[in-house]
Amino acid sequence: MLWNKEERYTHLPYENEAELESAVNEVKSQLFGSKRIYLDDKKKIGKRGKTNNLPDGYLIDLTNQKDPKVFVVENDLTSHQHLKHIAVQILEFSLSFEASKVKVKNVIKEMLQKRQVEWRKCELFAKENGFENVDYLLESIIHKPDSFNALLIIDELGEELETVLISRFRFPVETVTLKRFKSDKGDILYDFEPFLNDLSEDTEKVNITDIDTIVVPAREDGFNEVFIGEDCWYAIRLNSSMIPMIKYIAAYQVAPISAITHIAEVKSIDQYKDTNKYILTFTDPAEKVKKVSIGKIKGKAPQSPRYSSKERILKAKSLDEVF
Template sequence: MSILWTPSGSYRRVEYASESDLESAIVEVQHDLFGANRFYLDVKKKIGAKGGIRNVPDGYLIDLSGREPRLYVVENELAAHDPLRHIAVQILQFSLSFESEPHTVKKVLFDTLNAEDEVKKRCEAYAPRNGYRNLDHLLEHLVWESPFGALVIIDELPENLETVLAKRFQFGVEVLELARFENKNGDRAYHFAPFLADLTDDLGDEGGASPKLSPVSAADVDTVVVPAREEGFQETFIGENCWYAVRLHATMRGQIRYIAAYRVAPVQAITHIAPVKSVEPWKDTGKWCLHFSERAKEIAPVGLIKGGRVKAPQSLRYTTRERLMAAKSLDDIW
């Protein structure tokens, strides 16, 4: 049993009473769970062609956090319901419904936005700023032109769920774990990793000497930066022309073209970059191995600034090759 300890008392992990209970929690924490400029539509309407496969997604997530908008179909699930097969079947059916009857999906989105004035206004403001004529044009792009994406929200992540989804589908399926805790008075707390947070988090705080950079749009990401200890850097990054046991967002895998190594203390700098030839599953771990198309090349060190805004990377980070190659320090990247 997991416990959250606080000075005012302990919280014990508790199960949700039902999927609707989980969905209520999602709505409660949605702003922190999904982040700024992402809008959760808690609507259940049947989609799909008449006479064909028809199903009811648990909701939709409209992502307007970057210059390229994205739409995710949401499947909410409880781990107690033996979710592996069920989730895979549901997501497959959602993708087929999108292909067979996109007009229905667009209508569901349009009708839902008309009932949510604030979200509708945000979408209407976003559209002309990013090259869309109006809300209708934006929705057409999300449904017909954007790559299909799915988001699974589950109370407890099964060990091999991400591996199964990665092997089963070519499109990206993101997974969020939303755990609930309660204290003896019935007060609740939630534990989760915010959606795609490591694409925009600056690894630091607002008190650094350099101003915070505008985040890289998810659509522009083509490079990952990985922290590497000296032994692993020499043996694997340089010696084997690959880097493994990497955790990647499902929607980012197809975009990664370069990998750079941040060498931890005493070097404390990004010193090498390599083009990525392929991204392959790493055993049955839900992680990935990035194979290089050629040996890593040394670049001018992009170092950690003492007292700077950006802290030393502790895990994989996303950026663009253009921003990385123009940087003099980590503060110039994130």
């Protein structure tokens, strides 16, 4: 329940996937932001006689000027689907995508051509970032290696499902939870975290194309025993689509030190045991750097993993310049 002195909102479950899809369309501008384009036309992909699928939509992500992406979208209800079904559906999407990249590009292009505002947004992005036109932009996104990305939008994400998505696939699978509430007056309220919200917070100052470092908060005992003693850091939550960008890890030692003090090159990023978290193993022992302490903005102290760049950290005089 959500409550204040004026109103009470109670959870309103979706009766079917169509209601969830309608909700996604209603909140898409806030859910995805201005640099992403959500296309919800249902078009079959795959080759005749092989795996064919009907994705619920596509999300064109133009936040990274050097590496724009396309996410194949699946909308699902946990109450209606078994974990195995969701995992199989995403796997089949990846097989159909890889088998019919020309068709995928044409399907997305046709969707964009029906939407003048979205088409113009892609035209501007292409012009500003060295792509000849929208056709070439889509060609570059879809035909590059490891181009498949999945986005699961669901009403409730359990730890078991999140763990399955990490352990079963070698391609990125991002997740968004979208819940619905209704007031006694009949007003609707949606509860969600914007797509890649933690990344958006860090890119207010740091261009996403420059990100190569994850900054993690560390208490003294964990820092000494693990970061320094074991040359790794584990039980970290990460956005799977960001993993290829992470080349370094920086340790922010919490109070009383309250500063970034060490950086290590990342050798590998793997699932941590049988959980929905990751372990980062270092190439070499972490190197001590000039302390980057809290500046005037106290809220910049990381409470959870944050994204930045090694260059920015080494140049920074305070955390205000890191995030």
